[in-house]
Amino acid sequence: MSGAQKIAVTVTAVVPLNDLVTRFEFRRTGGGLLPTFSGGAHTVVEMRDGDTPRMNPYSLMSDPMDQTSYAISVRRDDVGRGGSLFMHNNVAVGDEMVISNPVNLFSLDLRAKKQLFIAGGIGITPFLAQIKQMERLGGRWELHYTCRSEALGSYVDELTTQHPNEANVYYDDQDQRIDLKALLDGQPIGTHIYVCGPKGMIDWVRNTAAAEGWPREGIHYEEFLAPQSGKPFEVKLAISNKVIQVGEQESLLEAMERSGVDAPYLCRGGACGQCETRVIDYTGNFIHRDHWLDDAEHASGEKIMPCVSRFEGKTLVLDR
Amino acid sequence: MSKFEFPTSIISRPVYGTLEPRDGSAHLMIADATGAQAILDVATPDMMAKAHIIYIPKGAEFGHRLRALNPAQYYEGPSYAAAEQRIAKAFGDAKMGLQVYLSGSEGVMGQAQHAAMQAGVPHTAIQTEHRGSTARRMQCVHCKGITEDVATDPFQCSHCGLHLFVRDHYSRRLAAYQGVNIDAEDPGNVPEAKGIYE
Amino acid sequence: MTLQFNDETFRDDYSFHNSDRALKRFPFPFHEDSYMYSVNMEQHQGGPADSIYEKRFDVDEHYVSEMRDRAMVLADDPLRCQSLPHMTLAGWDLLELIMVSKSEDYPDLFELHRDGDQWRWVNKPMGIDDSFTFLDEATLPYGPMEYITRQTQGDFCVLDQRDDNLWMDAGTITTQADWSLDFDLGMNFFEWHAPVPMAHEKGIFVRALKFLLNIQQGAPARRLNWTLTVNPLLDTSPENYHKWGIQKTSMTPETVGAKQHLRVELQTFFRLPRSNALVFPIRCYLCSFQDLTKTPKWARRLHRVIRDLPDELATYKGFIDNRPMMLDYLSQFDDGLPTSLGIWPDLDTEPALQKRLI
The missing domain is CATH 2.40.30.10 (Translation factors)
Known part of the structure; x- marks a missing residue:
């Protein structure tokens, strides 16, 4: 827990x-x-x-x-x-x-001279709270929100009615696209970008902004990975002295919790680092899916993020 | 010209690099004295078409060579203080995508870095290259007075007169190193001053 | 029990004193007979009755006098309390946290009455009864952080969290162990700890930062830290070091027991909800060596820890010159018997001193 x-x-x-x-x-x-x-x-x-x-x-x-x-x-x-x-x-x-x-894990930088929100689909949800916060406490913001269609445009009416000057909506099925380069061009110094949506959108915004000379610290993104299913595997937990089976449809973290093993977590999506676990011994291959460990750590075989990552092989012994 | 190798120190002590060209919507370059050489090394015609160079020669003679780079804007002034309002205006008008290049003494780079950060440029996105004087800008922790070009340690505060140990602890917000009284526990026992890097 | 507040000073005549109750609950920081840095974090969810861990913000007999000392420090040097512009929201978070905690934990001393954004705060020990509008700075005599920290014991660092780091962007620091808020303001976690020797190499700060970044709402944490101070001086600031540093040389073998104080910091960490900032209160408890050595276990252990501390740490903590004198004093109280593990005094089980005082 x-x-x-x-x-x-x-x-x-x-x-x-x-x-x-x-x-x-x-x-x-x-x-x-x-x-x-x-x-x-x-x-x-x-x-x-x-x-x-x-x-x-x-x-x-x-x-x-x-x-x-x-x-x-x-x-x-x-x-x-x-x-x-x-x-x-x-x-x-x-x-x-x-x-x-x-x-x-996706908080506003309150120093920003302006907040630029970019949402794709259900990625609109954190911005709904951030917009309310900005409205209550003051500060410049602007929203660019892409939806598949008008029918699937969650909260579009509320946003465009209450914030006609700040909210901009784009419908995929009407071939409307954010002109990102034009949007980035001319933003005042001290502007921060926040992007929440599909991985492709996040990568597009990050790469475009970097190419336009925006600093890394000015680009914030939230991408929760859902744990993916995979082949079942067996894990030995050294501290708890238990051998557990991780099923096809559950994550390693969930399997530990199901077995009554105390495992810390915050995001359950490979982003926060809280569930990082030391590997004591292994024979096989890791399927690392988190954003937390760097490539060298992934390659080292010394750590795993049980919320999203899996294992294929003979033996895996963890420090839990 | 060879560059000074600063000894490794504590984490708060700034570390300088080598300017490199970066993509950006505009380029603001601030240098003093032989810091001009770092700009001459990094400048490209493409960059100069969108560049604003602010240069404080302090007796060095690089002005004509910098001007010959043909930057979009060029300014030469007698001191950082004289250039300060212009620098504040440049950052105030700036757009995202601006690239900041600082070179020369720690004092001038530190103050320009502070101005950039106030405008909203993260300090990690600001390029710096040390050239020339290794003298420090130092704040006396007791009277809060800042003294420019401190080259020896200990140093007698130019404001309050206390004898100060010049620490490596550095504040970006103040653009200064910290000076702390050296003889508080043994008044009058002040070691002989020597160069900070001697 | 109703608290009796001492009328005492932390400067000039140093009339500061600990009652028997305060001695009993003093947070002795050494859980074994030696000391080295560690992250030593634990959850801050209460503790034994009447211990300093019991309440979220401990209020003790020194409260009113400590607040008087803080007011004097701030009058002399307003730069001891600073908040960068983006930290005002975190200041309101802190004000709310403290007002809610104190009014719930000490209902006889503090009252908070809320009607929407219209708040009334009653601080009986300090004779304060203020009504104000939450989130409206114009309705308070100071900014929210300064207002509430002028009424709460301990220093307060309010840390902004961004770019996987913590930034010292606001604070009220008048009882510090020789560091300057004015100088360190705006630094990140590694930078403001830069002058601490040995701990960086041991990876202490990397691990500590990782822990702190993940502190959650509703799950505060705590740890103890310590140093030594000559005289019960709260304001051991670098700003005034040229004034108080000389006091370190004023001890004699006759006065060391009374003048030398162990200075223990109870550091706590709370996530602030509206700003996602982290507040890091540093509460200072002082106890003279002569009072500490009344507890046999603490007397034995203090001698061993001070004796065996690496020179680098003794230098950093500023007592290397006085260490021989301290050891002469403390060795009288160390008979070489083993000590029980843990910080508690264990008065019922630990034997009294086995050799006679010289």
Whole structure:
């Protein structure tokens, strides 16, 4: 488990927005205020899918200053491992769930002279909270948001009505594209870019900005990897003195948790470094998928990030 | 001209590199004295078409060669203080994509770096190359007075008169090294001053 | 129990003193008979009753006098409290954290009444009753960080988190172990620790930073640090070193027990919710050698730690010149018996001194 207390919540609203995205709202079970948070923060939602525990991170999209309720929006992933499907198919108003304290790995640089938000699809959610924060505390911002189509444009109406001068929306099916080079050109010094969306979009923004001479520190991005399925494998946990099996559809981190082994985590998406685990011995190959370890560390065989990375081979002994 | 090799030190002490051309929407280059040589080494015609050079000669004679690079804007001034308002305006008007190149003494590079950071340029994105004087800009931690061109250690504060040990601890915000009283525990026992790198 | 606040000074006549209760709860920092740097972090989720760990922000008998000393330091040198412009939100976070914690933990001393953004804060020990609008700086006499840290014991570093580092971008520092906020303001974690010897090579700061970056809301952490100070002087700043440094040479074998103080920092770390900044309170506890040696286990251990500390650390902590005198004094209280592990005094189980005082 991770150190902080979990929060018991009750689902107070389930609002389908379109064919793919549904919003879930939570209040604290039994009443009381929820913690405030900073725009860009996520919460890890725990699900009990029959015998399978699932924990998925979702960006908090509600007003960070509003302590009465939290909201997340979940995009249904029909080919994923099932967390989003569970949310869509099984979670109803009145259900009691457990969520983590907010954690922010995508926070605003409050020194910025201007915040430039670039969103793709469901990547809009952290910006919804950041925009509310900017509106409350002041500061220049601008949003460029691409959606597949008007029908799938989550929160477009709300954004363009409330922020007609700041919000710019682009529809793929109408061949509308962000002219990124033109957008970057002429931004005042001290502008920071935030990008959340598919990996291709993040890479495009980072590479284009770098080519235009933008500093690395001025480009912020959030890319949560969902753990991918893979071949089952066996792991020996040296400290706990247990041998566990990692199933096809679960991550190593989830398998440890299922076996009652205490394992720290924050993002569950290969980004934060919290679950980094030392490898004691191995015969086989690692399938590293995280953003945390560098190439040399990946090659060394000395560390693994159990939230997203897997293993194929005969023996794997971990320091857990 | 050979460059001074600074001895390795604590992490807060700045480390200087060698200027290299980078892609960018504009290039702001600030140098003093023999720092001009680093600009001459890195300049390309493409870069000069979008370059603003601010040069403080301090008696060195590189002005005509810098001007001959034909930068979009060229300024030569007698001191950093004289150039300060112009530098502030240049950063204030700047757009993202600006590349910053600093060369010369630690004092001038430090102050220009501070101006760039105030405008919103991360310090890691600012290129620096040390040339010429190894004298330091130093703040007396006691009276807060800043003294330029401190070359010896210990050094008597030019503002309050305390004898100071010149530390390697450096503040980018103040663009200065720290000076701390050396004889506080044994008044009057001040070692003989010698060059900082002697 | 109701707290009685001492009327005492941390300068000039040094009337600072610890009651028996304060001695009993003093945070002795050595868990074994030797000392070396370590990250030594643990969760800050309460502790034994009446220990300094019990509350989120410990309030003790020195509170009112420490706040008076802080006001004097800030009047002399306002640069001891600074906040870069982007840190104002973190200041409000800190104000909220402290007001909520203190009003919940010490309801007889502090009250917080909230009606939306309209807040009323009552600090009975300091005679303060202020109403203000949360997030509106115009309604407070100082910025939010300065306002609340003028009413809270300990120094406060407020650290911005960005680029996988922590940045010392705000703070109120009047009881520091010889470092300057004004100079270090704006530095990152490695830079402001740059002058600390040996720890960089040991990778201490890399590990500590990694831990701190991941501190979560609702999961504060803590550790102890220590140094030595001659006289119960809170303001051991570099700014005033030319004034207080001479005091280090004023000890004699007769006065060392009374003048030499162990200075222990309880460092805590809290994630601040609205700003995602981290606040790092550094709470200073002072105890004279003569008071510490009343506890047999601590007396034995203090002697061994001071004796065996590497010269580099003794130099960095500023007591290498006085170490022989301290050891002469402390050796009287060390009979060579083994000590129990852990920091607690273990008065019921640890034997009294086995040889007679000379």
